[in-house]
Amino acid sequence: MSISSNFGTGRTNWLGFALATLGLLVAPAVFDVNTMTVLLIWSLFALSLGLMWGYAGILSFGHAAYFGLGAYTFAVASMNIGESTVPLLLAMLIPALLAAVIGAMMFYGRISDVYMGVITLVVTLIMFKFINSTAGDAYRIGDARLGGFNGIPAFPVLNVPGDPELQIYGIGLYYVVAAALLLCYLLCRWVLASWFGRVLIGIRENEARVELLGYSAPLYKTAVFTLCAAMAGLAGCLFASWAEIVTPGLFSLGQSAEVIIFTIVGGLGTLVGPILGAIGLGMLKLLLGEQTLIDNSLLLGAILVLVVLLLPSGIVPTFLRWRQRRGAMLAARSKAGSARRRRRSQGEGA
Amino acid sequence: MDYFAVVLLEILYMIAFLALTSAGLAVVFGMMRVINLAHGEFVMVGGYTTIACYRAGIDLWFAMLVVAPLVVGVLGLIIERLVIRHLYGRMIDTMLATWGLSLLIVGLVTLIFGNSAVSVQAPISSYEIGQYQMGGYNLFIIAVAALLMIVLWLVMRFTRLGLVARGAMQNRDVAASLGYNPGRIYMWTFTVGAALSGLAGGVLAPLTGLLPSVGSSYIAKAFITVITGGAAIITGTLSSSLLFGTVNQIVSFASMPVVGEIAMLTLAIILLRLMPQGITGRFFKNSA
Structure with missing residues (x-):
């Protein structure tokens, strides 16, 4: 598929980053903190898909598997341990391990795009079906009952490391989530600026050539798949701490579809695109949830179809291209104008 | 013996279900x-x-066998x-667009029929094998x-239509030049593919009951059956339905349906x- 014409990794726009940080700092004064928190969690989730889809060309149709696994891992571990630092780490580690196994299986097997779509989809479905059927006392991990369809309620949420009494919620959780998002953004930027990112983009553009240059494409793909799963797991863990309940719905196909829509609408081949896509469409989703006239999935589905047909590279890349063209046009015009002025002044001189 | 017959029938049913959907x-x-x-x-x-x-x-038989495929x-x-x-040749884009369509259709059906389950009585009564209903x-x-x-x-093998279809499947440029x-x-x-799906939906409606979200339970099974089967339509579908249907039901009987x-x-x-x-890419290379 055609991703953006942007071959490079893009530079970090530090001014933009500083402004975004400032914006996130003051946002709670204007917007509802609870809403902002979940929007940023979705952004983090979309960012994790945007990195591997937009830059390495790996599309997972079941990215929700890692999000849900992160959430469930956190819930189960925090019920058993009580203190949330180890569960937080586990919530990244366990999805990453699963992704490493599945990724290695797919990439070393040289499985094509479409079959990869099927495998990732089926993995999510297996987990959904399994978690959905774990009602009853037989399914418990330590102190935590998996609870089947009803999920796990009432587990200890995130706390200040080392002190289980100091739980983080409300505005505190907002700042934790915002910091996590900014850090992950910087991590992605760093990855892309390093040789690792350059090989990934090379694989996206032409896998055979990268292999001929001596890089092992499966190794790099597995690595980025694992990294993105860890990030999705982190998003899941934060979501669990925000919602204070985890349900099998986290593994559903709808959840996977949503993050794909966030990412593709925002724009492939950028990091800001998926984040903005998640914030914009997430807001829309929450607004739609407040009324019953138009069904939520109706609108999201229509948006996905329209974007694939009309705007296949997404909003942010389209906007960047437009600005670039406009900049080039303005430059050409001012050059022409100055040439005219020069001619005129020469004419006057003669 | 009765139990064996029951298991066999259930396996046959699962194979039929997979092939149909x-x-x-x-x-x-x-x-x-x-x-x-x-x-x-x-x-x-x-x-x-x-x-x-x-x-x-409208008569139930007529509705499921004629109206549903037509609609x-x-x-x-x-x-x-x-x-x-607009998307031929762009596989991943097609998958994304049709996923969007699937959400859209679910939303539409929810708007029209509401989000509660509907069902219809099966028109054939049950029978008994020994002690089993x-x-x-x-x-x-x-x-x-x-x-x-x-x-x-029969259509693929013996009709002109089937010949053209198989020709286009093997090489669309040659078909175009002819x-x-x-x-x-x-x-x-x-259109024919959609009509076949409509037929499957109509025929299965009395058995499964319906929710707007029921499509997602079909798609995964159909998906793996088709992809595992490979490109050959009939041989592929049959061989993978046979395999998956058997495995599903035997394991289900041994433990739980899930x-x-x-x-x-x-x-x-x-x-x-x-x-x-897929199976047909590996074993039955020249089948339809």
Whole structure:
């Protein structure tokens, strides 16, 4: 598929980053903190898909598997341990391990795009079906009952490391989530600026050539798949701490579809695109949830179809291209104008 | 002995179920290399059409065997003209667009029929094998699936239409140079595929009951059946239905239905890893 014409990794726009940080700092004064928190969690989730889809060309149709696994891992571990630092780490580690196994299986097997779509989809479905059927006392991990369809309620949420009494919620959780998002953004930027990112983009553009240059494409793909799963797991863990309940719905196909829509609408081949896509469409989703006239999935589905047909590279890349063209046009015009002025002044001189 | 017969019938039913629900997807994938993620929703719309017709007083048999395929076929035709034809050759984009369509259709059906389950009484009563009560309607499903496969094979093998279809499937450029418009062939293929999904939905409606979200439970099974089967429509669908149906039901009987389904899905992943071209890409290379 055609991703953006942007071959490079893009530079970090530090001014933009500083402004975004400032914006996130003051946002709670204007917007509802609870809403902002979940929007940023979705952004983090979309960012994790945007990195591997937009830059390495790996599309997972079941990215929700890692999000849900992160959430469930956190819930189960925090019920058993009580203190949330180890569960937080586990919530990244366990999805990453699963992704490493599945990724290695797919990439070393040289499985094509479409079959990869099927495998990732089926993995999510297996987990959904399994978690959905774990009602009853037989399914418990330590102190935590998996609870089947009803999920796990009432587990200890995130706390200040080392002190289980100091739980983080409300505005505190907002700042934790915002910091996590900014850090992950910087991590992605760093990855892309390093040789690792350059090989990934090379694989996206032409896998055979990268292999001929001596890089092992499966190794790099597995690595980025694992990294993105860890990030999705982190998003899941934060979501669990925000919602204070985890349900099998986290593994559903709808959840996977949503993050794909966030990412593709925002724009492939950028990091800001998926984040903005998640914030914009997430807001829309929450607004739609407040009324019953138009069904939520109706609108999201229509948006996905329209974007694939009309705007296949997404909003942010389209906007960047437009600005670039406009900049080039303005430059050409001012050059022409100055040439005219020069001619005129020469004419006057003669 | 009775128990053995029951297990055998259940396995046959599962094979028929898989063949029936994946036939439409297989036709579209086999001929056009298009993966239609809205397939489950086509099946669901077929079911809703049947129930709506039945409530409007139309004969149930007529509704499921004639009206449902027609309605879904027309729906498929509209979708092909509006969306799919712009995306030929872009597999991943097609998957994304049809996933969007699937969400859209779920939303529409929810708006029209509401989010509660509807069902219709099965028109064939149950019978007994020894001490076991068996659904008579399951036999009807098995018969429909068998008939469908035979008709598909006859059409593909012995009619001019089937010849053109197979020709376009092997090489669309040669078919085009012989005067057959590939665009037109694709259009009708998609329509026929959709109609087959509608038939499956209509026939299964009395058994499963319907929710707007029921499509997602069909899509995964149909998906793995078709992909594992490979490009050959009939041989592929049959061989993978046989394999998955048997595994699903045997494991289900040995433990629980959920475990059966998980076993089937896991097997699909392993098979895809071992045979990325599907069963027919590996073993039955020259079949239709």
